[in-house]
Amino acid sequence: MEAISQAVASFTKAQNILNMLTYLNLAAYLWPQPANMNIKGGESFDFLIVGGGTAGCIVASNLAQMNVSVLVIEAGCQPTIDTEIAGLFPLSKNRNFDWNFTTVEDSTKKYHRGGVTEVEQGKVLGGSSILNYMIYGTGNCKDYKDWANITNDSSWTYDSIFPLIKRTEKVIDRRILQSSDVAYHGTQGKIALKKYHSSTNDGFYESYKEMGYKVLNDINVNNPLGFTPAYFTISDSIRQSTAYGFIRPEKDNPNLKVMYRSLVTKVLFDDNKRAIGVEVLTKDRKTITLYANKEVIVTAGPFKSPQLLMLSGIGPQEHLESNEIEVISNVPVGQNLQDHPTNIIIHKLGVVQPVSPRDPHQFPVNVMDGRVAINKCQNYADYQVLSGVMTNSTLFLEICLFTFTFTNEVCARILEQTANHQVHFITHRLLYPESRGEVRLNSTNPEDSPVIDPKYYTNENDLERHAEYIEHYNKIVDTSYYKRLNASFVDPKLESCDGLEVGSKAYWKCYTIGMSTTLHDYVGTCAMGSVVDSKLRVNGVKNLRVADSSVIPKIIGSSVQGAVMVIAQKVSDLLQKEYGL
Ligand SMILES: Cc1cc2nc3c(=O)[nH]c(=O)nc-3n(C[C@H](O)[C@H](O)[C@H](O)COP(=O)(O)OP(=O)(O)OC[C@H]3O[C@@H](n4cnc5c(N)ncnc54)[C@H](O)[C@@H]3O)c2cc1C
Numbered sequence: 001m002e003a004i005s006q007a008v009a010s011f012t013k014a015q016n017i018l019n020m021l022t023y024l025n026l027a028a029y030l031w032p033q034p035a036n037m038n039i040k041g042g043e044s045f046d047f048l049i050v051g052g053g054t055a056g057c058i059v060a061s062n063l064a065q066m067n068v069s070v071l072v073i074e075a076g077c078q079p080t081i082d083t084e085i086a087g088l089f090p091l092s093k094n095r096n097f098d099w100n101f102t103t104v105e106d107s108t109k110k111y112h113r114g115g116v117t118e119v120e121q122g123k124v125l126g127g128s129s130i131l132n133y134m135i136y137g138t139g140n141c142k143d144y145k146d147w148a149n150i151t152n153d154s155s156w157t158y159d160s161i162f163p164l165i166k167r168t169e170k171v172i173d174r175r176i177l178q179s180s181d182v183a184y185h186g187t188q189g190k191i192a193l194k195k196y197h198s199s200t201n202d203g204f205y206e207s208y209k210e211m212g213y214k215v216l217n218d219i220n221v222n223n224p225l226g227f228t229p230a231y232f233t234i235s236d237s238i239r240q241s242t243a244y245g246f247i248r249p250e251k252d253n254p255n256l257k258v259m260y261r262s263l264v265t266k267v268l269f270d271d272n273k274r275a276i277g278v279e280v281l282t283k284d285r286k287t288i289t290l291y292a293n294k295e296v297i298v299t300a301g302p303f304k305s306p307q308l309l310m311l312s313g314i315g316p317q318e319h320l321e322s323n324e325i326e327v328i329s330n331v332p333v334g335q336n337l338q339d340h341p342t343n344i345i346i347h348k349l350g351v352v353q354p355v356s357p358r359d360p361h362q363f364p365v366n367v368m369d370g371r372v373a374i375n376k377c378q379n380y381a382d383y384q385v386l387s388g389v390m391t392n393s394t395l396f397l398e399i400c401l402f403t404f405t406f407t408n409e410v411c412a413r414i415l416e417q418t419a420n421h422q423v424h425f426i427t428h429r430l431l432y433p434e435s436r437g438e439v440r441l442n443s444t445n446p447e448d449s450p451v452i453d454p455k456y457y458t459n460e461n462d463l464e465r466h467a468e469y470i471e472h473y474n475k476i477v478d479t480s481y482y483k484r485l486n487a488s489f490v491d492p493k494l495e496s497c498d499g500l501e502v503g504s505k506a507y508w509k510c511y512t513i514g515m516s517t518t519l520h521d522y523v524g525t526c527a528m529g530s531v532v533d534s535k536l537r538v539n540g541v542k543n544l545r546v547a548d549s550s551v552i553p554k555i556i557g558s559s560v561q562g563a564v565m566v567i568a569q570k571v572s573d574l575l576q577k578e579y580g581l
Pocket residue numbers: 050051052053054055056073074075076120121122123124125126127128129131132133134135136137262263264265299300301302304305308519520521522548549550559560561562564
């Protein structure tokens with residue numbers, strides 16, 4: 001426990017130093033200057049963008065280049081300098097640019113601080129692309145075929161959206177650029193993508209080959225299954241947030257204005273249910289009204305977009321009426337919440353390693369990305385494994401305690417068993433969960449957090465499948481490389497699994513729940529096909545769209561930020577066409 005106290009103390013100290021840096025706002029020159037002082041209530045803009053997050057920055061930048069006036073209203077601040085340094089991402093948690101949400105009490109989070117999931121979400125220009133883990137993926141053909149089927153709109157198939165992926169990406173990885181895999185990526189976009197190649201991982205790739213999996217230069221629609229170095233939204237050690245990639249180059253564009261620390265509290269409608277503007281609680285706590293000549297675009301993320309719609313009268317009738325909100329459109333806002341249930345697995349490697357110093361400019365682990373299908377004829381994965389070697393127990397504790405918020409006891413028990421050894425740190429995700437959670441209003445106060453209930457594993461199949469897949473992956477401990485390393489699975493000795501034989505089916509089920517966590521891939525709460533149509537227009541009203549992670553109707557088979565960027569590019573094209581811009 002002494003190691004835990006030390007880790008907590010050094011983590012807190014580092015965060016305090018960074019918080020002091022935040023006040024100096026050293027990176028302010030990179031971003032649009034705050035328009036707060038110049039904007040008075042009653043003003044109008046062609047487009048109002050609610051939330052300058054991952055999607056909002058792309059939409060705002062695209063529209064501003066089309067010669068229309070665009071106002072981004074962002075609840076958070078300008079990005080601080082430390083958020084740009086890729087390796088500092090674990091320190092972003094619980095800072096003032098995180099909404100600091102928590103889920104309802106959750107029986108799958110018994111071994112987490114507070115018995116809940118701490119849900120991080122960016123409250124800053126760039127949104128969650130400022131504090132995410134920078135792993136990049138766009139899903140596979142099946143994902144977009146599912147979206148096209150749900151919306152009955154073939155413009156969502158992979159072939160149709162590939163130009164949007166290509167337009168966003170700027171692959172800078174030399175091995176991809178020199179291979180035929182480059183055909184599946186963009187090289188001229190605004191989000192630079194890099195892979196970390198490291199000989200440390202060679203033995204693991206040997207193990208994967210021995211298990212019958214492909215080791216690939218790249219995972220893409222041509223080669224959807226196998227293991228490869230993960231893509232990161234990092235270039236020259238700098239996080240490639242959408243604020244950095246899309247807004248920074250437009251910072252002096254007179255068409256683009258940004259209000260910071262300003263919370264949109266309501267979308268306003270005329271008698272014909274046409275969205276005409278928004279009500280805003282400004283930084284100095286004045287309530288003002290701003291108008292949209294053309295449309296209001298909501299890009300406030302998977303929790304705040306549904307909350308704002310419900311506060312504005314768009315949502316499930318019964319829930320709105322119970323909150324005494326006048327119903328403008330009765331649609332299932334807040335339902336259909338999805339995330340990839342994620343599990344942590346630790347393998348102790350028989351390699352003793354002196355603590356290696358950390359380089360804040362590098363992602364702290366060389367991550368391998370694996371996509372595995374149980375049925376080898378299937379062309380999409382059932383589970384994804386993101387893993388890498390940790391050579392530093394301080395880093396392990398930081399990730400265990402703060403990133404994944406396991407209890408001190410669980411982290412200490414793992415540490416005891418792995419002291420001074422390298423560990424293979426594995427995150428194992430169920431890619432296609434069937435459970436559906438929900439987001440509800442806590443109250444009619446827009447400053448309150450919404451109620452978040454992910455309902456992980458409430459569909460029995462999810463638990464059965466995830467436990468089976470974890471057992472399936474864990475067979476890696478029988479490979480020659482693992483034997484040579486004298487490597488072994490670390491049992492976290494969860495009280496709820498007492499008496500179960502390690503490796504038995506019952507054990508894996510118990511383990512799956514006990515060690516479950518999240519990588520924050522929340523989607524689906526204003527889903528296409530039910531809340532919005534395939535052109536992202538909110539059903540039952542006019543001139544209002546939602547265009548962020550919340551419109552994803554079915555979660556994709558990879559990390560989600562690439563798909564969020566696709567959605568933002570798509571809505572920009574739709575607006576350009578519809579308004580002849
Ligand atoms: C900690 C973390 C790690 C992650 N890691 C990865 C990863 O490695 N790879 C990956 O692909 N995905 C990852 N994700 C998920 C991915 O980052 C998100 O899915 C994506 O960024 C969501 O984009 P968005 O535009 O929907 O919302 P956001 O980017 O969250 O943007 C919403 C914006 O709206 C603002 N806002 C909200 N309400 C209001 C309001 N009422 N008024 C004004 N402004 C408002 C917010 O402050 C925010 O800036 C991670 C997410 C988190 C939180």
